[in-house]
Amino acid sequence: MSDGLTVRELSFNYGPKQALKDVSFSLPRGQFCALLGPNGAGKSTLVSLLTRLLVSPKGEIEIAGHDLRRAPRKAMADLGVVFQQPTLDLELSVRQNMAYFAALHGMPLKGQREKIDAALDRLNMLERSEEKVRALNGGHRRRMELARALLHEPKVLLLDEPTVGLDAAARHSIVEHVHDLAEGDLCVIWTTHLTDEVRDTDHLLVLHQGRLLANGTTRDVRGNQPLPDWFLSQTEVTA
Amino acid sequence: MSGWFLVMRAIVGREFLRFVHQRERFIAALVRPLVWLIIFAAGFRAALGLSIIPPYQTYITYQTYIVPGLCGMVLLFNGMQSSLSLVYDREMGSMRLLLTSPFPRGWLLFCRLLGSTTISVVQVYTFLGIAALVGITMPAMGYITVLPALFLAGFMLGALGLVLSSFIKQLENFAGVMNFVIFPMFFMSSALYPLWKMAESSELLRDICALNPFTYAVELIRFSLYLQVNLAAIGWVTLCTLVLGWLAIWAYDPSRGLMKRKGG
Numbered sequence: 001m002s003d004g005l006t007v008r009e010l011s012f013n014y015g016p017k018q019a020l021k022d023v024s025f026s027l028p029r030g031q032f033c034a035l036l037g038p039n040g041a042g043k044s045t046l047v048s049l050l051t052r053l054l055v056s057p058k059g060e061i062e063i064a065g066h067d068l069r070r071a072p073r074k075a076m077a078d079l080g081v082v083f084q085q086p087t088l089d090l091e092l093s094v095r096q097n098m099a100y101f102a103a104l105h106g107m108p109l110k111g112q113r114e115k116i117d118a119a120l121d122r123l124n125m126l127e128r129s130e131e132k133v134r135a136l137n138g139g140h141r142r143r144m145e146l147a148r149a150l151l152h153e154p155k156v157l158l159l160d161e162p163t164v165g166l167d168a169a170a171r172h173s174i175v176e177h178v179h180d181l182a183e184g185d186l187c188v189i190w191t192t193h194l195t196d197e198v199r200d201t202d203h204l205l206v207l208h209q210g211r212l213l214a215n216g217t218t219r220d221v222r223g224n225q226p227l228p229d230w231f232l233s234q235t236e237v238t239a
Numbered sequence: 240m241s242g243w244f245l246v247m248r249a250i251v252g253r254e255f256l257r258f259v260h261q262r263e264r265f266i267a268a269l270v271r272p273l274v275w276l277i278i279f280a281a282g283f284r285a286a287l288g289l290s291i292i293p294p295y296q297t298y299i300t301y302q303t304y305i306v307p308g309l310c311g312m313v314l315l316f317n318g319m320q321s322s323l324s325l326v327y328d329r330e331m332g333s334m335r336l337l338l339t340s341p342f343p344r345g346w347l348l349f350c351r352l353l354g355s356t357t358i359s360v361v362q363v364y365t366f367l368g369i370a371a372l373v374g375i376t377m378p379a380m381g382y383i384t385v386l387p388a389l390f391l392a393g394f395m396l397g398a399l400g401l402v403l404s405s406f407i408k409q410l411e412n413f414a415g416v417m418n419f420v421i422f423p424m425f426f427m428s429s430a431l432y433p434l435w436k437m438a439e440s441s442e443l444l445r446d447i448c449a450l451n452p453f454t455y456a457v458e459l460i461r462f463s464l465y466l467q468v469n470l471a472a473i474g475w476v477t478l479c480t481l482v483l484g485w486l487a488i489w490a491y492d493p494s495r496g497l498m499k500r501k502g503g
Contacts, residue, residue, distance in 0.1 A: 051335070051339050052338075053335060054493055075341075076341035077341040083332060085331075086331075086332055087332040087333050087335050087336040088333070089253070089333060096256075099249070101336065103246055103248065103249030103250075104250075104336065104342070105242075105340060106243070106245055106246060107242075107245070108242075109245070
């Protein structure tokens with residue numbers, strides 16, 4: 001059994017429209033997994049199901065060994081999330097946003113300040129801790145959200161298209177940093193529709209029209225073709 | 240300190256911070272009832288005629304009569320304002336952060352309700368203070384006994400706001416709440432006129448007002464301000480709070496799907 005993330009026969013419908021159909025995969029900790037799919041593939045639906053914003057009557061999700069349906073508190077406590085849409089309070093300072101999140105996870109006040117400092121420092125954001133979030137640029141806001149998602153030391157980190165809207169330098173920096181994180185003890189799931197964010201050594205899940213099209217190491221999945229070509233041919237997207 | 244209390248402290252604290260950052264909201268919430276009290280009611284000083292109705296022991300001026308209704312108005316508008324900020328939070332994404340907390344959703348919603356209601360109560364006391372400054376006073380002990388009534392009525396109206404926020408898909412649709420919820424609830428209640436006065440013009444209107452939960456919220460505040468207990472009002476407001484609270488939890492249940500309309 002995976003101690004990272006396991007999904008079994010997960011399906012979901014929006015009324016008559018099927019968004020996910022029998023999706024199953026298992027990811028261990030210490031691995032970077034790219035969840036690749038074109039727009040409308042079902043990535044956001046999967047993220048909503050993994051974060052319990054939606055619940056499906058069909059299928060199972062286990063986060064760090066905890067069944068999301070039967071033990072939601074334990075499962076959610078082991079999950080860190082960076083949503084595609086920013087979830088920061090612009091009127092609060094970086095530190096106040098971090099403290100709010102810490103409280104939402106029931107983190108004790110004792111030692112909280114040190115943990116916030118350490119989390120911000122890892123992302124080179126400590127010197128900005130007293131600034132209002134409104135004053136930060138897009139790249140810094142994203143780094144802050146990443147620092148926040150790691151504050152409660154989750155075992156699984158889920159990032160939903162986290163580079164949307166970032167410039168090339170900020171995008172490169174965050175892609176590199178999260179790859180480094182996965183070399184530790186963290187199971188990282190990174191959803192994207194951009195093939196250049198995926199490395200050959202990453203685990204790759206390809207979602208298309210609600211079905212899992214590929215599940216394996218990127219190198220094995222793409223075979224002899226460059227990943228962008230393989231992806232386009234499989235998802236029938238014309239450039 | 241237990242995690243549950245930490246969550247409550249954080250959510251209530253955030254509501255207060257947001258309130259402090261929006262000074263114009265505080266001023267607007269005060270100006271509205273004060274305009275009714277000082278300008279509107281001044282012209283109707285003798286509107287109630289020769290009548291003594293409970294909980295009053297003597298003849299009262301119209302300005303004295305509408306104070307509890309205006310307290311209710313502050314709670315009503317604030318409950319809807321809270322609903323508006325929930326819709327805003329959802330559009331801005333910060334609602335996701337709240338809902339992905341490991342704590343039960345019912346507890347998170349209750350904390351949110353407690354935060355917005357506490358702010359409403361602070362505003363009501365400020366209003367009562369200004370009313371006292373212009374000479375419209377209540378019995379001294381009434382300012383204390385009204386506190387639980389304000390919280391109960393605030394919870395009911397806040398829970399209504401929570402329910403509405405789950406059904407309002409976009410911020411732009413909020414204007415409809417003004418037209419179809421706030422105004423009918425306020426005007427079809429005992430806030431501005433006693434129900435017997437309504438009956439003079441229309442029995443049907445009186446009956447509709449008698450079914451309006453806001454009427455009972457106003458009466459609960461009125462009786463509490465005069466150190467009296469109105470069991471019917473307590474019962475109705477408590478029942479409505481429980482039903483609306485349950486509806487809010489149901490509406491925010493993930494299996495029902497707050498964002499079910501959004502595809503991926």
